[in-house]
Amino acid sequence: MRFSWKIFLSTLLVVAAGLSASGYILVNSMFSASMRGETARALDENGSLRFAFEMAALNATPRSQPLRNSTVAQIGGTLTNRLIRISGEEREPLYIGADFKAGADLLTVAEEGTAAYRVMLSDGRTLLHTAAVVSVIDRTLYLETLKDVTSLYEDRDEWFSVYRRVSLITLGFVSLITYAVSVWLTRPIRHLSAVTKEMAQGNVQRRAQIVSRDEMGMLTGDFNRMADMLEEQINQLKQEAKAREDFVAAFAHELKTPLTAVIGFADMLRSRVLDEEKRFLAAQYIYREGKRLESLSLRLLDLIVLRRRTFEPKPVAVSTLFEHIAETFPENVTVDYKEGRVMAEPALLNTVLINLTDNARKASAPGQTVFVRGWRDGEGYRFTVLDRGKGIPEKELSRIIEPFYMVDKSRAAGREGVGLGLSLCAGILELHGSRMNISSIMGKGTCITFSLPVLEEDQ
Amino acid sequence: MLKVLIVEDERAIVDLIRLNLSAAGYQCTAVYNGLDAADLLENRRFDLILLDVMLPGADGYELMDYIRPLGIPVIFITAKHEVRDRVKGLKMGADDYLVKPFDIVELIARVETVLRRYHKGEKQIEVGDVLLDLEAHAVKKGGKPVNLTAKEFGLLALFIQNKNIALFREVLYEKVWEGEYFGDSRTVDLHVQRLRKKLGWENRLVTVHKIGYRLEVDE
Numbered sequence: 001m002r003f004s005w006k007i008f009l010s011t012l013l014v015v016a017a018g019l020s021a022s023g024y025i026l027v028n029s030m031f032s033a034s035m036r037g038e039t040a041r042a043l044d045e046n047g048s049l050r051f052a053f054e055m056a057a058l059n060a061t062p063r064s065q066p067l068r069n070s071t072v073a074q075i076g077g078t079l080t081n082r083l084i085r086i087s088g089e090e091r092e093p094l095y096i097g098a099d100f101k102a103g104a105d106l107l108t109v110a111e112e113g114t115a116a117y118r119v120m121l122s123d124g125r126t127l128l129h130t131a132a133v134v135s136v137i138d139r140t141l142y143l144e145t146l147k148d149v150t151s152l153y154e155d156r157d158e159w160f161s162v163y164r165r166v167s168l169i170t171l172g173f174v175s176l177i178t179y180a181v182s183v184w185l186t187r188p189i190r191h192l193s194a195v196t197k198e199m200a201q202g203n204v205q206r207r208a209q210i211v212s213r214d215e216m217g218m219l220t221g222d223f224n225r226m227a228d229m230l231e232e233q234i235n236q237l238k239q240e241a242k243a244r245e246d247f248v249a250a251f252a253h254e255l256k257t258p259l260t261a262v263i264g265f266a267d268m269l270r271s272r273v274l275d276e277e278k279r280f281l282a283a284q285y286i287y288r289e290g291k292r293l294e295s296l297s298l299r300l301l302d303l304i305v306l307r308r309r310t311f312e313p314k315p316v317a318v319s320t321l322f323e324h325i326a327e328t329f330p331e332n333v334t335v336d337y338k339e340g341r342v343m344a345e346p347a348l349l350n351t352v353l354i355n356l357t358d359n360a361r362k363a364s365a366p367g368q369t370v371f372v373r374g375w376r377d378g379e380g381y382r383f384t385v386l387d388r389g390k391g392i393p394e395k396e397l398s399r400i401i402e403p404f405y406m407v408d409k410s411r412a413a414g415r416e417g418v419g420l421g422l423s424l425c426a427g428i429l430e431l432h433g434s435r436m437n438i439s440s441i442m443g444k445g446t447c448i449t450f451s452l453p454v455l456e457e458d459q
Numbered sequence: 460m461l462k463v464l465i466v467e468d469e470r471a472i473v474d475l476i477r478l479n480l481s482a483a484g485y486q487c488t489a490v491y492n493g494l495d496a497a498d499l500l501e502n503r504r505f506d507l508i509l510l511d512v513m514l515p516g517a518d519g520y521e522l523m524d525y526i527r528p529l530g531i532p533v534i535f536i537t538a539k540h541e542v543r544d545r546v547k548g549l550k551m552g553a554d555d556y557l558v559k560p561f562d563i564v565e566l567i568a569r570v571e572t573v574l575r576r577y578h579k580g581e582k583q584i585e586v587g588d589v590l591l592d593l594e595a596h597a598v599k600k601g602g603k604p605v606n607l608t609a610k611e612f613g614l615l616a617l618f619i620q621n622k623n624i625a626l627f628r629e630v631l632y633e634k635v636w637e638g639e640y641f642g643d644s645r646t647v648d649l650h651v652q653r654l655r656k657k658l659g660w661e662n663r664l665v666t667v668h669k670i671g672y673r674l675e676v677d678e
Contacts, residue, residue: 260472264563272624285475
């Protein structure tokens with residue numbers, strides 16, 4: 001059952017029960033109040049009849065004479081009330097009013113000084129039956145009266161029916177209001193539920209609207225926060241998956257191009273008689289593309305090994321690094337550094353510097369100089385590789401460390417390299433807790449810099 | 460002579476395609492990026508374009524939009540072998556695709572098939588007194604029809620497309636029977652012998668020791 005129906009039905013049930021109980025109590029108390037009044041009146045009437053009877057009996061009986069039964073009957077006749085009965089000591093009726101119809105059983109409880117009464121039904125009418133003892137002269141007689149109280153009961157039934165009608169109307173109003181209220185109260189739940197369904201169908205950007213500041217609003221807020229978290233994680237996973245997919249696609253492309261050349265030229269060599277020049281060309285391509293495959297697989301291996309590697313940084317004198325660079329690139333590279341020792345893995349750091357320098361040289365025109373510098377920079381030691389080459393377009397700066405990404409896509413230019421160098425450098429520096437800072441101006445050159453912690457005792 | 464434009468940024472691949480298509484009798488022109496290709500297409504007509512998908516400048520898909528109105532048949536060269544990439548290329552109007560790495564035989568076969576579809580390639584090829592009709596799937600020797608089975612016809616077509624080239628048994632098997640060659644099948648030898656007999660080509664279809672066969676034609 002829906003929550004709004006639950007609220008609606010339970011409220012309705014409570015209101016209905018409350019209305020009937022209070023109506024029952026109200027009508028009954030009104031009824032018993034009027035019943036009490038009527039009873040008091042009936043007893044009063046009984047009392048005044050007794051008094052009238054006593055007076056008449058005293059008047060009608062000479063002094064020191066007993067009161068005769070015939071006299072009692074005669075006096076009974078003179079009393080105006082037609083609903084009376086007068087009985088003797090043995091409870092035998094001495095006078096019965098014309099309309100009086102009742103048993104004698106009430107007389108057994110009537111005693112001197114008190115009056116008894118009961119409610120009885122007779123011929124579809126409700127009657128109030130009173131009985132009291134009358135002691136007059138030498139006799140102890142019983143005087144009974146009947147009083148028709150049917151109208152009281154009729155009134156009570158009337159009240160009940162009126163009350164029922166009023167209750168029904170009230171219930172109608174209450175149900176309308178309750179329904180509206182329950183629908184209004186459960187609106188955030190339905191909204192939340194609709195949003196959840198939409199999200200389940202894949203629309204993860206959907207958020208619930210906060211319409212109140214109560215618990216519902218808090219729930220909605222919590223839900224939205226949860227959704228934000230989930231979406232973030234989903235996006236992150238998607239991004240990772242896409243990066244992996246891109247890597248595989250790029251790798252496949254990088255692998256297949258040299259493979260095609262190797263297979264194709266080898267196929268030519270084996271199945272065709274070629275002249276000297278073509279045979280040399282084919283062999284040359286097989287050799288060069290084979291070499292490219294080799295460097296690709298080596299770089300890839302570096303990357304994979306790097307990802308699994310943990311290492312202990314040890315103190316490295318920067319002079320060994322810079323001297324190695326100067327030896328590796330004897331021409332067009334100017335090395336300039338201040339002494340210092342950094343915490344690093346020397347072989348990996350060497351790879352970074354060689355890669356960066358090599359890239360800088362490739363970006364430079366023949367004869368242009370590349371500057372490799374190092375100096376103490378606050379708590380760290382800063383390495384900088386600067387060239388005056390062609391630069392990197394601004395929009396490509398953020399992508400440049402992606403695997404296989406190359407600014408110069410036309411491999412036709414005859415440049416070597418597989419597009420993994422900067423990726424590798426970024427990976428190595430990440431292991432060292434550092435990162436590259438690349439700034440570049442088109443046509444002016446590129447500056448790549450990173451900082452490593454120096455040895456503690458040197459600080 | 461049919462003119463072929465090769466659009467590919469890898470010089471090695473360009474040379475590979477050019478050497479082989481030239482040997483098969485095509486006139487080849489090569490450009491190394493998409494923009495040059497578009498420039499070239501403005502003033503020169505080609506019968507076929509071999510188009511690499513990943514290109515500097517404008518990529519193959521972008522270039523395709525430019526080529527389609529020209530009505531020149533296109534074969535995509537791609538390193539992506541996934542179905543959706545191939546479907547994308549074909550949907551964009553390419554006539555065929557070639558997945559790297561590819562065999563020379565496959566390159567030539569696809570080029571000829573596409574050209575034939577455009578009624579540009581040779582429909583009838585004559586070698587000596589043998590006339591091969593690729594469309595009618597019929598062969599005549601000295602004017603008289605020769606009855607060949609489908610596999611024998613396929614073999615003959617392959618030999619004629621690759622004149623004076625040694626065709627390896629595995630290549631013949633893979634192209635004609637379209638299955639993987641396991642090295643122990645005598646099927647190829649059997650069919651070549653029957654083909655020789657039917658055409659009287661004992662001297663033309665030469666056995667190349669340990670390799671396969673070569674159709675020798677004087678050029």
